[in-house]
Structure formats: structure tokens, C-alpha cells
Amino acid sequence: QVQLVESGGRLVQAGGSLKLSCAASGRTFSSYAMGWFRQPPGKEREFVAATYWSGSTTYYADSVKGRFTISRDNAKNTVYLQMNSLRPEDTAVYYCAADRDHSSVNIRNGRPDYWGQGTQVTVSS
Numbered sequence: 638q639v640q641l642v643e644s645g646g647r648l649v650q651a652g653g654s655l656k657l658s659c660a661a662s663g664r665t666f667s668s669y670a671m672g673w674f675r676q677p678p679g680k681e682r683e684f685v686a687a688t689y690w691s692g693s694t695t696y697y698a699d700s701v702k703g704r705f706t707i708s709r710d711n712a713k714n715t716v717y718l719q720m721n722s723l724r725p726e727d728t729a730v731y732y733c734a735a736d737r738d739h740s741s742v743n744i745r746n747g748r749p750d751y752w753g754q755g756t757q758v759t760v761s762s
Contacts, residue, residue: 639663639751641733646756649723653760657718659733659753667711670741672749673718675729675758682732684747686718690739701727723760730755 645657657673672687686707687696695707706719716733734749743749 639666639669639735641735641751641753643731643733643753643756646731646758648759648761651723651725651760651762653723654719654721655723655758657720657731657733657756657758659716659718661714661716661733661735663714666714666735668739669735669737670739670744670749671707671709671716672734672736672741672744673707673716674732674734674747675727676732676755677726677729682747684745685731687741687744688716689741694741696741696745720758723758725760725762727758728760729758731758 640662643659649655673685674682676682688707692709704722709716732755733753735751736743736749
């Protein structure tokens, strides 16, 4: 069992930056693929980014490519999402996700094993 706790969400102005963190419990964190999703107001949850268990390979949604960076620190059982050049359309609840398939394929397909509870990011214009 893995528990995920996100933090770092807040109100930020357009053009600004924010870094989200997701702390994971469990001794096997380093073997899990990790990812981020978001759910904008009134819309369905969507994939944002994912990383292999090693952090060597990353994937991004087209809408965030070049602006967001996913990274992980396996020694700290933590995955991060650095968000730059934020736009009002980035406003959403951001969720952390983990999956036992360390290639991240299940995360990219929207079917991870574990979800966090979410953290609110609001970008004002």
C-alpha cells in the first residue's frame, strides 16, 4: 500500500511559478512510476506528467510541455512538479499518482494504482 500526500498548491499570478510536492509512504517508492494529473473546474481529470521509476524518462501533456518539469528524489520518497509560466487555464486540483508498473504506462493511460488527495492551484489573470 502506498499513501500519497500532495502539498504546495496556492494562488499565484499568471506568469508565475509554483512547485508541487508529493510525499509517498512505503519502502518500495523507488520502484514505482510516478505522475501528476489535474482536474480543472467543471472538467474531467487529465494527465499532466509522468516519470519512470528511475526518473530517467519523463512524459508530458502537450499543454504543459516546456513549462512544467516532473522530477523525483527517491531518497526522500518525493516527486515534484515544477510549474513555470503559469496560465489561468492551469487552474485545477492537482493530483499525484503512483503505479507499480515502473514504465509509467498505466499512469499515462490514466489508470494508476494509487492517487493522492489533491492540492488546489489557482492562477489569477
